[in-house]
Amino acid sequence: MKIVIVGAGEVGFHIASRLAMENKDVVVIDANSEAVKRLSESIDVQTIIGSGSSPAVLEEAGIHETEIMLAVTDSDEVNLVACLVADTLSPTTKKLARLRGADFDRYHDAFKTNAPHIDTVINPETEVVRTIQRLMSVPGAVDVGEFADGRIKFVGVYLDPGSRLADVQLADLPSVIQEDRPLIAAIVRDDRLIIPKGDNHLRGGDLVYFISEEKKLSRHLSIFDKHVTPVKRVLIVGGGRIGYRLARRLEEDSLSVKVIERRAPRCDYLAEQLDRAVVLHGDGSDQSLLLEENIHDADLVVTLTGDEETNILASLLAKRLGAKKTITQINKFSYFPLMSTIGIEQVVSPRLSAINTILQHIRRGKVLSAISIKGEEGEVMEALALPTSDIVAKPLKRIAFPKGSMVAGIIRKDTIIIPTGDSIIEPEDRIIIFATRQSVPGVEKILAVKLEYF
Structure with missing residues (x-):
């Protein structure tokens, strides 16, 4: 399989890394020579310095022999033009484009049938909002995924050291859990993923992934001492594009929503566009503001600013001041292993x-x-x-x-x-x-x- 990736940013870098590890033929194009240098020094893939929207560059990359082209630069416009040019040069190449602008939302289906023909449009911002809503539906979990149109959940929960399951061998689970039990599909321990067998033991502090039917989820969560509690009051720190999308979704679900945004013009825009959400002008990491807004009454605080250090600080502060749960947006993959260490369990990432x-x-x-x-x-x-x-x-x-x-x-x-x-x-x-x-x-x-x- 030959794959051309237009964009050597975080998404392009990590997709290229994974595909190279799987021995696929990968070519990465980016106009930023520093980004290309970083990638070529870390990954064994072919790199080209140039614009992914250039016909000459795409032909140099071998677009005619390419099965899949991924356009994942930070520019929606470059991604669109890259797909248009690739469609002209090689109509049989499957094209995927990352488009983050809300203006393109209503045209995703049109791109699949019209020029530029794009087989799949990826909007990481809408995907992050869906991820947040899934995490909200299972507050005791740190990771939630869905299959079979939502009928099957795969859920990740931390195992408390005092749990009755701590130190139990998986083969002995039937004697410990007499009732219907979920399938334990994976264990993360010391940042290492384990696909378990019967002779593996569960340990306190493990991140345990299990499979459950949706109708049995509450019962299966209780086995891990986790309980589904409804979220009614949500505070969003950061009123950017993702914060706005989330606030709109939560309004539709009739939840009580507050949004803290530090940019005054953006606050004015949010106040005009949102129906019932309360928009506050201020810093989401300001302790006095959080106390003034009764942070201890919040069922959930979601930190979605463009600065991940601010997101981390705001989440930690919110938990310290009494917020029941937090969800933190992180973009740097190198931060992921640190989050549970500092007390942040639920993390979302547009890039992931x-x-x-x-x-x-x-x-x-x-x-x-x-x-x-x-x-x-x-x-x-x-x-x-x-x-x-x-x-x-x-x-x-x-x-x-x-x-x-x-x-x-x-x-x-x-x-x-x-x-x-x-x-x-x-x-x-x-x-x-x-x-x-x-x-x-x-x-x-x-x-x-x-x-x-x-």
């Missing part, structure tokens, strides 16, 4: 949201969706089993999945199956697969060779 969307479109085989877990330590994929696949009609325990991967769910029409070793995949089943970063190429090989086939 963009990467998640991109992944499902570059995976071989019938992959319906793909989500990164623990930053970039692994993926959870939803894929379709076709009749020609040689994994159908045999028990899972007889299928040689790559080490570090496991089938965590089977969706058969309206039935959701939490699998065991004796479970059998049938044609047209949708399958949820957890995989460490190291095992993703092996899983993808199975998806492409057999399950595409699959």
Whole structure:
């Protein structure tokens, strides 16, 4: 698979890094020589200094032999023109573009049928808002994903040291949890992702990922001493594009919303555009302002300024002053491992949201969706089993999945199956697969060779 990436920023860098690790043929284009130098010194990919919207540069990159082009620069306009030029030069190349401007929202479908033809439009800001809403729906979780149109949840929770599950071997869980229990699909310990087996133990402080049907989620959360409590009062720090989108969504859900924004002109705009939200002019990291606004009554504080240090400080301060929960926007991937150490559990990232969307479109085989877990330590994929696949009609325990991967769910029409070793995949089943970063190429090989086939 040959992939051309236009843009060597954070998204382009991390997508290129992941694809290079999977031995794909990657070319990265960027007009910024420093960004290209940083990437070429860290990753073994071909790089070109130039504009991704230039026909000559795209031809130099080999656009005619390219299966997928990703336009992920920080400029919506450059991304659009790059897709237009690529569509002219190589109509068969699949094109994905990151477009963040709200002005383009209503035209996403039009781009799929008109020039410039764009197969997939990625708006990380709308994806972040959806992620925040999922986290709000499961306040005890630090990570929440959905499959099968929301009927299956994969949820990450921290295991308290005093939990009855601490130090329990997974094979012994049936004797500890007599009631219906979820499938534990992954454990993160000391920043390392583990796809567990029966002889693995749970430890206090582990980040435990489990699979649950939506209708059983409350019961499964209670097993981990987490309880779903409704969010009614939300304080948003930062009234930029993401803050505004979130406030609008929460207004539609009839929640009480306050927005703190330090730019006076932006406050005026927000006050005009929002119906019921209270807009406050000030600094979200100002302790006196937070106290004045009764921060201790807030069910949730979401920090969404353009400065991640401010987001971190505001979240920590809000928790110290009595806010029940916080969600913090982070863009620098290097910050992710530090967050739980300093007491910040729920983190969202527009860049990670963009990467998640991109992944499902570059995976071989019938992959319906793909989500990164623990930053970039692994993926959870939803894929379709076709009749020609040689994994159908045999028990899972007889299928040689790559080490570090496991089938965590089977969706058969309206039935959701939490699998065991004796479970059998049938044609047209949708399958949820957890995989460490190291095992993703092996899983993808199975998806492409057999399950595409699959």
